[in-house]
Amino acid sequence: MASTQRTEIELPAAFDAHVHLRDGDMAELVARTIRMGGVNQVYVMPNLVPPITSVQQCLAYRARLQAIEPKVEYIMSLYLHEDITPEVIREAKQAGIMGVKSYPAGVTTNSSSGVIDYETFYPVFSEMEKQDMVLNLHGEVPSTPRHAHTSTTTTENGSGAAITILNAEHAFIPTLLNLHSRFPRLRIILEHCSTASALAAVTSCGPTVAGTITAHHLSLVIDDWAGDPFSFCKPVAKTPEDRDSLLKAVVRGQGRFFLGTDSAPHPRSAKRGADRVAAGVFSQPYALGYVLDALDAGVRRGVLGGDEVGQEVLEGFFGGWGRAFYGIRDKSGERVLLTKDGVKVLDLLEGKGGVEVVPFRKGEETWSVQWK
Amino acid sequence: MASTQRTEIELPAAFDAHVHLRDGDMAELVARTIRMGGVNQVYVMPNLVPPITSVQQCLAYRARLQAIEPKVEYIMSLYLHEDITPEVIREAKQAGIMGVKSYPAGVTTNSSSGVIDYETFYPVFSEMEKQDMVLNLHGEVPSTPRHAHTSTTTTENGSGAAITILNAEHAFIPTLLNLHSRFPRLRIILEHCSTASALAAVTSCGPTVAGTITAHHLSLVIDDWAGDPFSFCKPVAKTPEDRDSLLKAVVRGQGRFFLGTDSAPHPRSAKRGADRVAAGVFSQPYALGYVLDALDAGVRRGVLGGDEVGQEVLEGFFGGWGRAFYGIRDKSGERVLLTKDGVKVLDLLEGKGGVEVVPFRKGEETWSVQWK
Numbered sequence: 177m178a179s180t181q182r183t184e185i186e187l188p189a190a191f192d193a194h195v196h197l198r199d200g201d202m203a204e205l206v207a208r209t210i211r212m213g214g215v216n217q218v219y220v221m222p223n224l225v226p227p228i229t230s231v232q233q234c235l236a237y238r239a240r241l242q243a244i245e246p247k248v249e250y251i252m253s254l255y256l257h258e259d260i261t262p263e264v265i266r267e268a269k270q271a272g273i274m275g276v277k278s279y280p281a282g283v284t285t286n287s288s289s290g291v292i293d294y295e296t297f298y299p300v301f302s303e304m305e306k307q308d309m310v311l312n313l314h315g316e317v318p319s320t321p322r323h324a325h326t327s328t329t330t331t332e333n334g335s336g337a338a339i340t341i342l343n344a345e346h347a348f349i350p351t352l353l354n355l356h357s358r359f360p361r362l363r364i365i366l367e368h369c370s371t372a373s374a375l376a377a378v379t380s381c382g383p384t385v386a387g388t389i390t391a392h393h394l395s396l397v398i399d400d401w402a403g404d405p406f407s408f409c410k411p412v413a414k415t416p417e418d419r420d421s422l423l424k425a426v427v428r429g430q431g432r433f434f435l436g437t438d439s440a441p442h443p444r445s446a447k448r449g450a451d452r453v454a455a456g457v458f459s460q461p462y463a464l465g466y467v468l469d470a471l472d473a474g475v476r477r478g479v480l481g482g483d484e485v486g487q488e489v490l491e492g493f494f495g496g497w498g499r500a501f502y503g504i505r506d507k508s509g510e511r512v513l514l515t516k517d518g519v520k521v522l523d524l525l526e527g528k529g530g531v532e533v534v535p536f537r538k539g540e541e542t543w544s545v546q547w548k
Numbered sequence: 549m550a551s552t553q554r555t556e557i558e559l560p561a562a563f564d565a566h567v568h569l570r571d572g573d574m575a576e577l578v579a580r581t582i583r584m585g586g587v588n589q590v591y592v593m594p595n596l597v598p599p600i601t602s603v604q605q606c607l608a609y610r611a612r613l614q615a616i617e618p619k620v621e622y623i624m625s626l627y628l629h630e631d632i633t634p635e636v637i638r639e640a641k642q643a644g645i646m647g648v649k650s651y652p653a654g655v656t657t658n659s660s661s662g663v664i665d666y667e668t669f670y671p672v673f674s675e676m677e678k679q680d681m682v683l684n685l686h687g688e689v690p691s692t693p694r695h696a697h698t699s700t701t702t703t704e705n706g707s708g709a710a711i712t713i714l715n716a717e718h719a720f721i722p723t724l725l726n727l728h729s730r731f732p733r734l735r736i737i738l739e740h741c742s743t744a745s746a747l748a749a750v751t752s753c754g755p756t757v758a759g760t761i762t763a764h765h766l767s768l769v770i771d772d773w774a775g776d777p778f779s780f781c782k783p784v785a786k787t788p789e790d791r792d793s794l795l796k797a798v799v800r801g802q803g804r805f806f807l808g809t810d811s812a813p814h815p816r817s818a819k820r821g822a823d824r825v826a827a828g829v830f831s832q833p834y835a836l837g838y839v840l841d842a843l844d845a846g847v848r849r850g851v852l853g854g855d856e857v858g859q860e861v862l863e864g865f866f867g868g869w870g871r872a873f874y875g876i877r878d879k880s881g882e883r884v885l886l887t888k889d890g891v892k893v894l895d896l897l898e899g900k901g902g903v904e905v906v907p908f909r910k911g912e913e914t915w916s917v918q919w920k
Contacts, residue, residue, distance in 0.1 A: 319771045320788060323845075323849060324849065337787070338787065338788035340770050340787055341770060341771050341774055342714070342770055342787070397710075397712055398712050398713060398714055399691050399712050399713050400694075401774075402773075402780065402784060402827075403824040403825045403827065404824055404825065405777070405825065408774065408775065415709070415712055415714070416692060416710035416712065417709065452776055453775045453777065473694075473695070476695065477695060
């Protein structure tokens with residue numbers, strides 16, 4: 177049956193390979209929405225304030241999350257930082273921590289402690305390779321500073337163009353390729369791929385390299401976030417051609433790309449306050465529904481064939497391929513039933529301490545989730 | 549003296565060739581800020597709600613503006629629309645209306661009544677050519693609708709790419725060139741040029757075609773508006789290379805480009821409300837200061853030579869070139885003294901009826917204006 181005619185789909189509970197759960201009152205709200213979206217395993221980002229750079233911090237954070245929502249498995253990561261040494265990597269491995277997330281300094285939310293020079297971390301990557309841990313890359317180069325001259329002779333990326341949020345991901349590709357060639361057995365994930373060129377770069381690498389794709393990048397283009405703070409994230413959504421290449425990667429990517437929502441909640445005030453708009457789309461509560469809607473829209477536009485979006489692809493993208501890459505299983509055997517029954521995305525989620533978060537596509541129709 | 553060392557400049561009062569003054573309480577506030585910015589003649593956009601499509605409406609609007617701020621000369625325009633006939637053009641010419649503004653339908657604020665098919669208006673353009681009136685073009689093609697297929701075989705612009713706010717201006721260039729070749733004596737202004745390719749297109753045309761450049765496009769790039777609703781406008785600010793080409797066009801454009809701020813006030817709530825962010829940057833109260841700041845920054849970055857930003861260029865860009873193109877004079881002989889004395893942009897301007905507008909670059913230092 178064509179994807180767009182389907183109104184009921186049963187699937188194994190999903191693995192979301194890239195989530196921001198925050199801490200404190202925000203975590204209380206957000207962790208409870210994981211299962212709402214059809215997900216029971218998540219790979220948790222370490223960009224708290226301060227960032228998670230020790231095994232002890234990491235395990236304490238996992239315990240806090242487990243206390244909030246025990247029916248989710250939290251796969252944990254550390255924040256790549258000068259505090260991370262080969263010794264910390266060995267200790268992390270022993271403690272069951274699966275990976276290390278690298279943020280280029282200053283690129284996105286809570287990345288001010290991020291990486292400036294990857295070479296410094298080669299001993300860490302080498303130990304990660306030995307310990308079979310995963311390196312999660314935020315694959316964007318920082319934008320050229322406002323005061324810099326932008327002539328072809330002085331820019332950093334060799335292509336002659338200044339770096340902006342538009343070409344930041346493309347400009348990161350040489351770094352990905354270099355890391356893969358130096359550490360060919362190191363498992364690397366290029367997170368939240370947003371461009372056709374990022375997809376092609378991942379595909380050009382060996383099987384130790386994979387990519388995650390968010391729910392929102394499967395539907396958004398630049399016009400959508402230009403006037404809508406709640407669709408603004410880093411990396412920014414790009415052109416319709418990029419979006420369509422992401423849709424194709426879901427179904428034709430041979431398992432190299434899987435779901436990582438990069439769901440990134442911000443208080444409503446940080447999206448609508450007096451100052452700069454915080455980057456991040458909150459997609460956790462409707463993670464699978466958003467993806468199904470985007471795939472259906474892709475079929476309607478003729479980008480995807482209706483018969484391409486079958487059970488095998490959905491089971492793979494929503495969990496099978498990600499779990500295989502991470503080497504994890506869902507021992508619960510839980511399944512979810514997704515139904516297109518007219519349910520609408522909530523306008524607002526409210527938690528303790530006055531926390532308010534606006535979900536992606538508020539007020540629009542999506543799929544409801546029932547646990548079996 | 550290098551532009552960045554200068555702290556005092558005396559100039560003839562300026563002509564702003566593209567302003568949005570709105571109506572009612574908003575106009576009461578905004579029209580009073582024109583002279584604040586060092587300007588005493590303005591070319592007024594007709595995109596009220598409903599748009600100004602008759603001579604009578606237009607003259608009544610001018611009278612309302614004159615009543616608010618009589619020490620400004622308001623050069624008026626009509627909104628290109630099915631109500632505009634060759635007869636209306638003749639009547640408009642007699643009434644002293646200088647031009648007609650064309651908005652592609654749906655591209656920006658209050659453009660829902662805009663143009664879909666330019667060919668329909670060839671008789672109007674022909675009459676405008678005869679009457680020596682000015683055609684003001686908002687040079688953007690509407691974005692490809694969300695539901696459209698974006699493969700190379702089905703898009704409108706021939707380049708194979710779907711239209712987004714990024715390539716919308718570039719995709720409009722064939723329309724500009726076609727209109728110029730069909731109506732070579734028709735004076736055409738490509739408003740608010742935002743890309744190097746738009747500048748090149750204007751330059752490639754004969755002397756009947758000119759371009760306006762805003763204050764904000766001389767400093768902003770995509771990264772600036774991505775997280776800041778108060779820097780978000782249509783056309784959107786593009787790459788650093790585009791911005792630098794605009795700076796160069798100011799000083800090296802041989803008078804083909806002149807100031808049209810496209811100052812576009814919106815109530816603060818429309819920039820920070822619950823819904824989509826309104827497009828428009830409010831630059832009227834500091835129009836000349838913003839341009840001087842952007843030129844100075846261009847000199848500091850090495851994009852412009854300090855000696856390029858001389859008295860002749862400033863007098864030309866701020867008034868001389870625009871007045872020459874429109875064939876108008878400033879009979880007042882007024883002059884303004886701009887001083888870099890540490891004055892800061894107001895955080896908010898408040899008017900009657902609870903009107904609140906946030907100016908561009910609130911809280912930052914700029915130049916103060918004294919009338920002589």
